[in-house]
Amino acid sequence: MSLVGIRGFLFDLDGTLVDSVPDLAVAIDRMLADFRRAPAGEEKVRTWVGNGSKNLVKRALSGALDGEVPTDLLEDALARFFVHYEATLCIHSRLYEGVAEGVAQLQADGYAMAVVTNKPARFAKPLLEALGIDGCFSAIIGGECLPQKKPHPAPLLHTAELIGCVPAETLMVGDSVNDIEAARRANMPVVCVPYGYNHGKDIRDFKPDVVINGVHELPALVNEAA
Ligand SMILES: O=C(O)COP(=O)(O)O
Numbered sequence: 648m649s650l651v652g653i654r655g656f657l658f659d660l661d662g663t664l665v666d667s668v669p670d671l672a673v674a675i676d677r678m679l680a681d682f683r684r685a686p687a688g689e690e691k692v693r694t695w696v697g698n699g700s701k702n703l704v705k706r707a708l709s710g711a712l713d714g715e716v717p718t719d720l721l722e723d724a725l726a727r728f729f730v731h732y733e734a735t736l737c738i739h740s741r742l743y744e745g746v747a748e749g750v751a752q753l754q755a756d757g758y759a760m761a762v763v764t765n766k767p768a769r770f771a772k773p774l775l776e777a778l779g780i781d782g783c784f785s786a787i788i789g790g791e792c793l794p795q796k797k798p799h800p801a802p803l804l805h806t807a808e809l810i811g812c813v814p815a816e817t818l819m820v821g822d823s824v825n826d827i828e829a830a831r832r833a834n835m836p837v838v839c840v841p842y843g844y845n846h847g848k849d850i851r852d853f854k855p856d857v858v859i860n861g862v863h864e865l866p867a868l869v870n871e872a873a
């Protein structure tokens with residue numbers, strides 16, 4: 648899809664703006680310890696992030712990307728994960744290189760910007776605040792804010808409307824196949840970073856419109872296209 652006429656940006660959070668896995672992995676391992684399970688470790692957690700907290704906890708308990716877990720256990724474990732993640736939220740988490748400059752430049756250039764993440768908003772907002780970039784976004788929409796999560800297009804369509812843009816002038820910026828699928832279904836162009844969390848797979852294989860090295864490349868990308 649075309650990058651001509653872009654007026655607004657929707658950013659994914661985990662794996663695109665913030666390397667949050669080190670803190671997520673500590674919280675997951677503490678939750679597993681509560682249930683006398685062996686720790687999962689950062690490497691596995693990195694391949695499980697992306698479809699919201701409930702799926703992350705389900706994957707950690709089952710040890711598999713598509714594993715199933717009894718509902719009662721899942722609900723108890725999710726509650727424990729939330730307690731632990733609140734405590735570890737921003738100890739090791741960092742903005743990726745180029746994010747601070749990139750979003751500041753886009754803001755200075757007058758673009759509308761919002762975050763659309765599958766992470767619960769109660770974690771997304773304080774995390775972006777702690778990392779000093781929350782003020783760049785006029786909305787931060789979390790995984791529980793709408794009945795559907797990415798890869799469903801609804802959160803993208805809802806958020807684009809919030810920032811006053813129609814789909815064709817809204818650019819989704821993400822790191823995973825969920826972001827690409829959601830953008831395609833919403834009729835939005837999509838740009839991906841290659842360094843994030845895509846369940847261990849190369850994002851180039853999922854054919855986003857463009858792959859950039861970092862968020863700092865976005866201002867030139869859209870200004871050249873305009
Ligand atoms: O919490 C998650 O599942 C990851 O969220 P994301 O949509 O920001 O990658």
Ligand SMILES: [Mg+2]
Nearest residue numbers: 659661662822
């Ligand atoms: Mg992501």
